[in-house]
Amino acid sequence: MNVIIFGCGRTGAALARMLSSNGDEVTVIEREPEHLARLGHDHGCRVIIGDGLDDDVLLDAGIRDADAFIASTRGDNTNLMAAQVAQTRYGVSMVCAKVNDPDRAREYRKMGVFSITPNLLTAGMMRDWLLGRDFSPIDAYNKAEGEG
Amino acid sequence: MYIVVVGGGNVGFHLTKMLLKEGHEVLLIEKDKHTYQQLEPQLGSVLMLGDGCETRVQREAGFARADCVAAVTGEDEDNLIVCQMAKNTWGVERAIARVNNPEREALFKELGIDGVVSATEILFNLVEQEISAGSIVPLAALRRGKIEVIEAVLTGRSPAVGRRVRDLNLPPGSNIVWVVRGEHGLIAEGDTELEENDLVVILAPVEHAADLRKVLESGH
Numbered sequence: 001m002n003v004i005i006f007g008c009g010r011t012g013a014a015l016a017r018m019l020s021s022n023g024d025e026v027t028v029i030e031r032e033p034e035h036l037a038r039l040g041h042d043h044g045c046r047v048i049i050g051d052g053l054d055d056d057v058l059l060d061a062g063i064r065d066a067d068a069f070i071a072s073t074r075g076d077n078t079n080l081m082a083a084q085v086a087q088t089r090y091g092v093s094m095v096c097a098k099v100n101d102p103d104r105a106r107e108y109r110k111m112g113v114f115s116i117t118p119n120l121l122t123a124g125m126m127r128d129w130l131l132g133r134d135f136s137p138i139d140a141y142n143k144a145e146g147e148g
Numbered sequence: 149m150y151i152v153v154v155g156g157g158n159v160g161f162h163l164t165k166m167l168l169k170e171g172h173e174v175l176l177i178e179k180d181k182h183t184y185q186q187l188e189p190q191l192g193s194v195l196m197l198g199d200g201c202e203t204r205v206q207r208e209a210g211f212a213r214a215d216c217v218a219a220v221t222g223e224d225e226d227n228l229i230v231c232q233m234a235k236n237t238w239g240v241e242r243a244i245a246r247v248n249n250p251e252r253e254a255l256f257k258e259l260g261i262d263g264v265v266s267a268t269e270i271l272f273n274l275v276e277q278e279i280s281a282g283s284i285v286p287l288a289a290l291r292r293g294k295i296e297v298i299e300a301v302l303t304g305r306s307p308a309v310g311r312r313v314r315d316l317n318l319p320p321g322s323n324i325v326w327v328v329r330g331e332h333g334l335i336a337e338g339d340t341e342l343e344e345n346d347l348v349v350i351l352a353p354v355e356h357a358a359d360l361r362k363v364l365e366s367g368h
Contacts, residue, residue: 053225055251077201077225084259103203104229107237 006052007073155221
């Protein structure tokens with residue numbers, strides 16, 4: 001699989017390493033060069049320093065041939081915008097944004113943007129662990145809390 | 149009209165003041181406490197502290213009854229999200245976004261924002277017009293943009309003043325078709341002598357339009 005990951009924070013870097021060691025083609029886009037150190041050595045990923053919202057950066061990253069696009073910067077809005085660019089403008093079939101605000105995540109899921117909300121996921125998994133339950137499917141955590 | 153403005157920088161502040169002056173009901177949302185405190189003495193109850201991207205803040209601000217939401221922060225991402233949520237979550241009729249990076253203007257429209265305002269684009273156009281002020285202004289494009297209709301006012305320093313049309317070294321394929329002198333329009337002919345303050349209308353192939361400056365403007 002050809003995967004583009006925008007945002008080399010802890011989440012993005014961990015995902016990049018996992019996929020790369022699984023044999024997938026991974027391209028990491030990161031605005032801050034020093035954050036790329038999180039990838040460690042021999043990560044096997046292609047790295048691009050730039051803004052994953054810019055068309056020329058995305059094209060350089062091979063967005064036209066990408067099977068998946070992951071937006072995992074620390075900004076919810078950046079991730080939601082980048083995900084929509086990948087989905088709407090470039091028609092990438094699998095797109096996922098990291099969105100910390102559960103409300104915003106829910107509103108955009110209604111609009112067709114898939115996202116994962118780390119804090120809900122963490123809280124839900126902790127709850128399940130405390131109550132001695134098996135872990136649930138992702139949707140159960142995504143919908144676990146928040147207004148509406 | 150009830151208008152919610154998100155982002156209390158210079159643009160947001162002045163926009164809010166102008167809208168108030170026009171008699172609209174306005175609320176300005178600013179997320180930075182320091183900026184909020186600076187604005188408070190001037191705006192008072194029209195001002196709200198909060199992140200305009202959050203649904204809780206949007207609900208309190210009354211997005212549901214807003215006629216228009218204007219997102220004018222310095223961050224394009226934030227402006228996009230505010231506008232999309234205004235439209236999709238709250239059903240706001242008109243959402244206007246400021247776009248700081250002019251390359252994103254088209255994208256914002258693709259993503260459903262009605263009004264996209266690019267300050268850079270506006271300034272660029274103004275500067276372009278300013279450069280051509282008193283001289284060369286494109287009026288229209290013919291043949292899918294291959295031919296331009298151009299208007300130029302001849303200043304006293306224009307090298308064309310005092311010369312006949314046929315003596316001008318106009319770019320290939322270009323011609324002066326019309327001269328407006330004072331109140332009167334004249335069909336430009338080879339021996340029409342150009343005067344200061346003449347307004348000339350020119351047809352020029354688009355690739356040569358820029359060369360008209362050499363012929364008509366001072367300083368070339």
